Amino acid sequence: MLSKAYTKYIQSLHHKKFRDADNVFIAEGSKVVMDLLRSGIFSCQQILGMQHWLQENEPAIRKQYAGPLQVVEGFELEKVSALSTPNQVLAVFKKSTTTSIQAKGKIILALDTIQDPGNLGTIIRIADWFGIQAIICSENCTDMYNPKVVQSTMGSLGRVAVTYTNLPAWLQKNSNIKIYAAALAGKNISQLKGVTEAIIVIGNESKGISYEVMELCTEKITIPKTGEAESLNAAVAAGIILSHIGQ
Amino acid sequence: MLSKAYTKYIQSLHHKKFRDADNVFIAEGSKVVMDLLRSGIFSCQQILGMQHWLQENEPAIRKQYAGPLQVVEGFELEKVSALSTPNQVLAVFKKSTTTSIQAKGKIILALDTIQDPGNLGTIIRIADWFGIQAIICSENCTDMYNPKVVQSTMGSLGRVAVTYTNLPAWLQKNSNIKIYAAALAGKNISQLKGVTEAIIVIGNESKGISYEVMELCTEKITIPKTGEAESLNAAVAAGIILSHIGQ
Numbered sequence: 001m002l003s004k005a006y007t008k009y010i011q012s013l014h015h016k017k018f019r020d021a022d023n024v025f026i027a028e029g030s031k032v033v034m035d036l037l038r039s040g041i042f043s044c045q046q047i048l049g050m051q052h053w054l055q056e057n058e059p060a061i062r063k064q065y066a067g068p069l070q071v072v073e074g075f076e077l078e079k080v081s082a083l084s085t086p087n088q089v090l091a092v093f094k095k096s097t098t099t100s101i102q103a104k105g106k107i108i109l110a111l112d113t114i115q116d117p118g119n120l121g122t123i124i125r126i127a128d129w130f131g132i133q134a135i136i137c138s139e140n141c142t143d144m145y146n147p148k149v150v151q152s153t154m155g156s157l158g159r160v161a162v163t164y165t166n167l168p169a170w171l172q173k174n175s176n177i178k179i180y181a182a183a184l185a186g187k188n189i190s191q192l193k194g195v196t197e198a199i200i201v202i203g204n205e206s207k208g209i210s211y212e213v214m215e216l217c218t219e220k221i222t223i224p225k226t227g228e229a230e231s232l233n234a235a236v237a238a239g240i241i242l243s244h245i246g247q
Numbered sequence: 248m249l250s251k252a253y254t255k256y257i258q259s260l261h262h263k264k265f266r267d268a269d270n271v272f273i274a275e276g277s278k279v280v281m282d283l284l285r286s287g288i289f290s291c292q293q294i295l296g297m298q299h300w301l302q303e304n305e306p307a308i309r310k311q312y313a314g315p316l317q318v319v320e321g322f323e324l325e326k327v328s329a330l331s332t333p334n335q336v337l338a339v340f341k342k343s344t345t346t347s348i349q350a351k352g353k354i355i356l357a358l359d360t361i362q363d364p365g366n367l368g369t370i371i372r373i374a375d376w377f378g379i380q381a382i383i384c385s386e387n388c389t390d391m392y393n394p395k396v397v398q399s400t401m402g403s404l405g406r407v408a409v410t411y412t413n414l415p416a417w418l419q420k421n422s423n424i425k426i427y428a429a430a431l432a433g434k435n436i437s438q439l440k441g442v443t444e445a446i447i448v449i450g451n452e453s454k455g456i457s458y459e460v461m462e463l464c465t466e467k468i469t470i471p472k473t474g475e476a477e478s479l480n481a482a483v484a485a486g487i488i489l490s491h492i493g494q
Contacts, residue, residue: 031477118365122480131474156476189490223490226378229403230278233369236486239479243436243470243487 002048002076010048010080010090016143023095025145029087030057032155037064039158042093048072048080049089057089082147095145098163101134103174105197107245110136110179112167112213113204114234117142121152122235123202128156130242135160136199138167138213171216174199179217181209182237186220189244198245202238249295249323257295257327257337263390270342272392276334277304279402284311286405289340295319295327296336304336329394342392345410348381350421352444354492357383357426359414359460360451361481364389368399369482370449375403377489382407383446385414385460418463421446426464428456429484433467436491445492449485 012018013026024045027033030053036042044065049057051071058069077086101108109127114120120142127135142149144162171179179199180192192198201217203209209217223232223240232240259265260273271292274280277300283289291312296304298318305316324333348355356374361367367389374382389396391409418426426446427439439445448464450456456464470479470487479487 122483125476126479126483128474128476129470129472129479131472154476154478159475223376224493225376226493227375228378228406229372229375229401231401232373232376232486233482235480236369236373236483239483239487240490243490246471246473 002070002072002080007076007079010092013092014082014147016146019095019143019145024092025095025150026082026090026092026147027150027157028081028083028090028147029151030089032151032153033089033091034060035155036091036093036158037061040064041096041158045092045094046070047089047091048077050074050077053088083151099161101136101161101163103134103177103197103199106134107132107195107197107242108134108136108199109238109242110138110167110171110199110201110213111141112138112201112209113207114141114202116205116234117146117148118152119205119233119235120144120146121149121154123238124149124153124160124162125156126235126239126242127160128153130246132242133161135162136167136170137162137164139164168212168216171199171201171213175216178219180219180221181214181217182241183209183220183222184231186222189221189223189241192221192241192245195245200238200241202234202241205234249317249319249327254323254326257339260339261329261394263393266342266390266392271339272342272397273329273337273339273394274397274404275328275330275337275394276398277336279398279400280336280338281307282402283338283340283405284308287311288343288405292339292341293317294336294338295324297321297324300335330398346408348383348408348410350424350444350446353381354379354443354489355381355383355446356485356489357385357414357418357446357448357460358388359385359448359456360454361388361449363452363481364393364395365399366452366480366482367391367393368396368401370485371396371400371407371409372403373482373486373489374407375400377493379489380408382409383414383417384409384411386411415459415463418446418448418460422463425466427466427468428461428464429488430456430467430469431478433469436468436470436488439468439488439492442492447485447488449481449488452481
């Protein structure tokens with residue numbers, strides 16, 4: 001049985017203020033929770049699971065985690081869940097500590113003011129698909145520990161290092177590396193083929209890349225358009241660009 | 248002033264059952280409403296707008312539409328809106344009548360059981376970007392007139408013909424055309440380069456392409472993976488595949 005106080009505590013973690021205060025976040029669903037446990041990046045604090053789920057998964061869980069396992073009923077999970085359809089398990093993890101990201105010899109994504117949690121989560125998942133190890137977020141990007149971000153990464157959060165920083169300052173420090181700006185006009189993305197070291201900047205969903213960041217980019221690249229849509233979704237654009245680097 | 252009855256009517260259109268009964272749907276926000284008006288595909292029935300918005304846009308509206316314009320207050324728009332942040336205008340449009348789609352000489356997207364409205368809307372927007380004129384949806388795809396679909400198309404709904412049909416039967420009728428299945432294993436998508444006639448099948452978000460549809464596909468294609476994510480979002484995959492055809 002979940003106490004009232006603990007129920008309220010988990011609910012509070014739906015909000016950034018309380019996640020920041022305690023330096024923790026929640027993750028839900030079998031795949032996401034197990035992927036985060038296995039990653040070893042985030043220290044697990046608590047697992048609340050339906051009885052049958054815990055029974056089935058305890059052996060795998062115990063390889064990674066020795067802490068408390070709490071059995072919950074469906075109605076209790078519903079109360080604490082951030083999902084519209086709660087999914088068997090919710091876990092509380094400690095956030096990871098930010099490490100400095102070395103851009104040398106790598107493809108790195110830099111996100112300028114990505115505001116939609118679904119977009120950020122999807123971009124992290126895309127990065128994981130293409131083997132991108134690091135994402136640099138401007139400080140005003142949406143919080144990577146927002147439950148909607150965590151869910152839409154589908155477990156990739158444990159395999160891609162996401163760091164928040166002053167983006168212009170970070171780009172300036174890495175000005176020896178080519179910085180490509182995803183834009184509505186520029187060189188065809190097919191020219192990225194075979195590139196092995198680059199920073200790819202993706203801008204805000206409606207405003208694109210800010211002036212300050214654009215000034216620091218080496219080159220504008222674009223996804224050729226043959227139809228009439230004004231723009232592409234930011235996550236879709238990130239996926240398309242990364243898919244052309246490896247080709 | 249909106250009457251109680253009309254407020255309830257618009258709210259009822261958030262649900263498929265009532266949209267189907269009246270053969271209409273709602274669209275919101277300046278860009279989406281104006282793009283749908285300009286497309287000429289959907290006959291507009293009613294426009295509810297904030298006073299300043301109507302004043303500013305009346306000349307452009309009147310080029311396309313001679314029907315009623317109703318001034319609404321913010322709190323009224325909030326009541327009828329399907330958006331979390333209502334956006335100045337809501338319009339009621341008649342659905343378009345389905346026409347049969349000719350696949351000969353074109354690139355066509357076929358969607359097998361796409362369930363998430365955001366994904367369907369984003370795929371319609373992507374199709375519009377790449378100049379794809381038609382999307383065939385299996386009958387159990389989410390409704391293209393769901394307000395979330397309409398919003399996430401960002402106005403592209405008027406520029407891409409979306410049709411619901413028995414997908415296996417339709418594919419069988421078009422078996423003289425190459426049918427590519429987006430899959431987790433198959434030929435590299437780079438082989439699509441320069442293709443000018445094809446049907447590209449995108450499967451369900453979690454289950455992929457159904458057995459019955461897969462049987463009818465000529466070839467499996469895949470987006471090469473160098474990382475560890477299990478899958479890509481369906482809309483992202485559609486975007487990546489289409490971007491490689493034109494390259």
